[in-house]
Amino acid sequence: MRLYETNYAKLVRLMPKRDEVGQVCRYDIQGQEYAxxxxxxxxxxxxxxxAQLGKGQAPDxxxxxxxxRLYHDARVAEVCTTQQISRLKPRYDYPNPRMHQRNEKHQVNAFLSDWLAHCLRRGVTASDSVYKSSLN
Structure with a gap:
């Protein structure tokens, strides 16, 4: 559960200032653009x-x-979908038809944690006055 709590704390710092549908924050982190x-x-x-933006930089x-999804009352954040996985199960039997790892959901949330830590290390915070920051 600690992973989900730290992801929440990190995401809150990077989110758009207003928590309204359609609000966008764009970041440029060492040449990679994210929204x-x-x-x-x-x-x-x-x-x-x-989403990582920038067509042509890498295959889809x-x-x-x-x-x-961020749960504000519990102060946790969890990855609901990623790439071609429309719903992440808490645990998978192995082997399975799509060859997901047993702990696929944990791995994806750990990836999110690493990515958020990278963003925060590079100085990107929600308090920035501009939506796009260049951090090269």
Missing amino acids: LVVRESTRYTTLLDI YLRANLTV
């Missing part, structure tokens, strides 16, 4: 799309593309 888009916002939850299957 955080608020897709759904309710009193207790927010659904964010996190290598670009980060996550949907993350």
Whole structure:
């Protein structure tokens, strides 16, 4: 559970200033452009799309593309979908038809944690006055 709590704390610092549907924050981190888009916002939850932009830089299957739900009452964030996985199960039997790892959901949330830490190390914070920051 600690992973989900730290992801929440990191994401809150990077989110758009207003938690309204359609709000976008764009970041340029060492030549890689990312966008955080608020897709759904309710009193207790927010659904964010996190996407690596920039056509032609990498094949689609290598670009980060996550949907993350933030639970404000519990202060946790979890990845709901990623790449071609439309719903992440807590645990998978192995082997399985799609060859997901047993702990696929944990691995994806750990990736999100590493990515958020990278963003924060590079000086990107929600307090920046501009939506796009160049951090080269």
